[in-house]
Amino acid sequence: MGKILGIMTFLIGLGLGMVGGAALLAYAYQAAGLYPPDDATIKFIARERGWLKEEV
Numbered sequence: 001m002g003k004i005l006g007i008m009t010f011l012i013g014l015g016l017g018m019v020g021g022a023a024l025l026a027y028a029y030q031a032a033g034l035y036p037p038d039d040a041t042i043k044f045i046a047r048e049r050g051w052l053k054e055e056v
Contacts, residue, residue: 029035046052 043052047054
């Protein structure tokens with residue numbers, strides 16, 4: 001019974017650690033300004049460089 005409890009505790013800790021680690025990594029990635037640009041930013045850059053010509 002103690003072995004099963006230990007395994008369950010380990011799996012719960014592993015899951016929480018992975019979720020917490022991923023959240024912390026995503027926060028650090030965004031805080032450093034390394035997050036990928038959204039569609040509006042990509043369109044703005046393309047328009048500024050003359051790559052996107054919108055015919056309206």
